[in-house]
Amino acid sequence: MKKTIKNLMIACVALIFTGTAIGAVDSLRGSQAIPEMSKEPAKMQQMVVKGGVDRSYKQQPPVIPHDIEKDKIDLKVNTCMNCHSEKTFKAKKAPKAGDSHYEDRDGKMLETLSARRYFCNQCHAPQANVAPLVENSFEGLK
């Protein structure tokens, strides 16, 4: 009996805390009601960084140091590979897509990009020069 009462009390306290926490946190949607349209995100220009951006941690997919607005990845073409392919990277002075990107799930090396690595911007993201949303002291790989 005692145990049940204790558990019940813990549950009540937890409920109060989560309740206030939910009230205090602003969701990324802002305070809009569900049926309302969400706020338009701030317009940001994709950034160009000469020489590229260092990785922040080991095995991080490197970020894209240029804008990709005119690039296109679909069933037929992947314009990223105009520069980052085996054949062209030297002339374009661009980093080559890693060998792992040509390997299929059975470890077989393919002639062209493996289907699971085809959509570059699933892992590699262009950057914008903006202030972090929350302060943090992360320093990254030195």
Next chain:
Amino acid sequence: MTIGSKKGTLGILVVGIVSGIILWGGFNWAMDITNTEEFCISCHEMKATPYAELEETVHFTNRTGVRATCPDCHVPRPWIHKIVRKIQASNELYHHFVTGDVDTPEKYEAKRMQLAQHVWASMKETNSRECRNCHKFESMDLEKQQSRGADAHDPIYWEVVDGKSPSYTCIDCHKGIAHSLPEGFDPTWNAPGEG
């Protein structure tokens, strides 16, 4: 010369001038009509594929609100070249009305490589004349370009300014900028540098 024959000569002259104005004006007017975007996309082949792709690109909507329409890039402005292109267009009418070999997106896709190569070849041949209706090296500020683009343009810029024949022309690097690249496009077809 009698008064009658004088009158006759004058009459022929007036009729000649008037009919000349009507025929020549009408000819140019008709040609201008075929030189509008509306005319181009009145064929569903053009509307469904190349025009739909153009809508996604910077040549359709951009910061400054300047738009390139179909004839800006695909019809030469100098009169004689324009006439030649218009005569060639009769072949396109043949394919539209008789063979219908690009009348579905699938058929268009199957022919895209061939079509693209035709356009690349003719642009190369004319030193990208239609690009230069708007984009001229003389009015290009390399300082305002991103470093990669500026580096690629720099040698050509000086060749043009010094009056030499440029080693590359726009289309050598800027392929597939207004419509999708064909499947199987080999990136080495682009010249070194920007691409």
